[in-house]
Amino acid sequence: MKPKTLFEKIWDTHVVKTIDEGPSVLYIDKHFIHEVTSPQAFRGLEERGLPVFRPKQIVATADHNVPTLNQHLPIQEALSRIQVQTLEKNCAKFGIELYGLGHPYQGIVHVIGPELGITQPGMTIVCGDSHTSTHGAFGTIAFGIGTSEVEMVMATQCLMQTRPRLMRINVEGTLHPGVLSKDIILYIIAKISSSGATGYAVEYAGSAIRALSMEARMTICNMSIEMGARCGMIAPDETTFSYIKGRKFAPSGNAWDQSLAYWKTLFTDPGASFDREMNIDASEIEPMITYGTNPGMGIGISGHVPNLRDVEETEKHSFEKSLRYMGLEPGMGIKGKKVDYVFIGSCTNSRIEDLRLVASFVKGKQKAKDVQVWIVPGSKQVEQQAQREGIDQIFADAGFTLRQPGCSACLGMNEDKIPPGKYCISTSNRNFEGRQGPNARTFLTSPLTAAAAAITGRVSDVRELI
Structure with missing residues (x-):
């Protein structure tokens, strides 16, 4: 038998039909939805008179547009409020489990799936969100899809995909x-x-x-x-299996034994x-930081922004445009650059391990006076665990604000926006122009590098502080 990659083993067991010289019809095990990319899909089903084919394989949560302060109050931004309310109505109508505001399982979609044991090895997983690939850490094929594809999965539990x-x-x-x-x-x-x-x-x-x-x-x-x-x-x-075992929706008893036997074949x-x-x-690898307006524009913390002569001719225009937006110059070092905001959160770095790392570093320290620090847990469960461990008090003593779960300042779709022209050290995943708010300037880093900036008020090499 021909040796197979991990991807091929999962893909091959999920292909329903292969179209000659075309895409494959791929079965989807789990579909996560949220308030931003689902309304049009639900409307499409209604217009065609179609039900959701397998509602039990869909999990919904409110995350992108939710406020991260005073979640017990009505959402102030009109568009955000309408989207969250629409999700609630659609889930009730179509019989889909919703972890909305106030629910103990509410949180960022790519945080709650793993922590609840919903994400399991060997699955195919989709969501109308680019960072669905998060779930691939468990040995799954997981990817983001567009709104029309969200509707397709709702209607058929399948998706047409070309093998990458x-x-x-x-x-x-x-x-x-x-x-x-x-x-x-x-x-x-x-x-x-x-x-x-x-x-x-x-x-x-x-x-x-x-x-x-x-x-x-x-x-x-x-x-x-x-x-x-x-x-x-x-x-x-074994790291994967130990993480999953005992979680809310993880298999148990004989089902666990059967699942584990299959999971151990996934390599x-x-x-x-x-x-x-x-x-x-x-x-x-040293601590990294981005200097431009896409995540590929990154350097080591001790490095320098590339000189123009080192940039390919076809890239020079976008390179110069990025630096103008960021207020930086070719050849300069970023270390020591003053920052205004620090955001620790997003589906990239908002789990309890991230918060523990930051708390261990900042314990007994005070944030720089002219820096605002937002710590946003990825879920209600993360928030509550932080409170049980006293992490919230460590943050409060350091002058940090521990907010409530949501996507927050990762993207400018909710109330948590970085003001124009301000620099934010962020543990999120994108540093596009305007990503964190109109004309906001983003440096992507790890939670430790972000914590170091929160204390010093400047881009700092955390290795010099630990």
């Missing part, structure tokens, strides 16, 4: 202190560019990946889309082939 090419990125060795999984993925994207993995499904492998926790693996898979990949994935192992066979491979030495 396959890439493996091997990260070997040991990370230095102060270097996190966010630095790994920012390093990879800086190497490969924001379009370097377009058309590929990427498997992350190697000793450095195996040494990561599940939360850290999710951070890496989350940003696969930022280099153009269709999805990112990591083969499940890339020796001799399986990839269309492209890339090798990374973990020891070469």
Whole structure:
């Protein structure tokens, strides 16, 4: 039998039909929805008189547009309020489980799926959100889809997809202190560019990946889309199984034994082939930071913005445009640059492990006086766990604000916007123009680098502070 990759093993078991010289009809195991990309899909079903085919395989939550303060009060922004209310009405009408505001399971869609044990190895998972690849950390094929595709999955529990090419990125060795999984993925994207993995499904492998926790693996898979990949994935192992066991919707008893036996077959066979491979030495990675307006524009914290002569001719116009937007100059170092806001949250870095890391660093310290610090947990469960562990008090003592769960300042669709011209060190996944608010300027970093900036008031090398 021909050796298979992890991707091929999952893909092949989910193909319902292959169209000659066309896409495959792929069965979808789990469909996550939220308030932004679902209303048009529900309307499309209603206009055609169609029911949701398998409502029990859909999980809904409110996350993108929700406020992160005073969630017990009516939402102030009209559009956000309408979208959240529309989600509530549609879920009630079509019989879909909704974890809305006030529900103990509410949170960012890519945080609650794993923490509730809904995300499990071997699944196909979709959501009308780019960062659905997060779930690939569990050994799933998970990817974002558009609104018309959301409607297609609601109606049929299937999706027409062209099989992507396959890439493996091997990260070997040991990370230095102060270097996190966010630095790994920012390093990879800086190497490969924001379009370097377009058309590929990427498997992350190697000793450095195996040494990561599940939360850290999710951070890496989350940003696969930022280099153009269709999805990112990591083969499940004992770390994966231990994380899932005992969670709310995880299998139990005999079902657990049967599931575990299958999950243990989900790895890339020796001799399986990839269309492209890339090798990374973990020891070469330092804390990373972006300087431009896409996640591929990244450098090590001790580095400098590229000089114009080092930029390819076809990229010079966009490079100069990015630097103008960011208020930076070619060849300058970013270390020491004053920051105005620090945002620690998003589906990339808002899990309890992220909050624990930040709390351990800032305990006994005070934030810089002229910096606003927003800590936004990824879910109600993360928020409550932080409170049980006293993390909220550590943050309060440091002058940080622990807000309520939501996507928050990752994107300018809710009340949490960075003011024009202000610099924000952010643990989110995108630094596009206006992403965090009109004319806001974003530096993407790890939670530790963000915490260091919160204390010093400037872009800092956390290795000098730990």
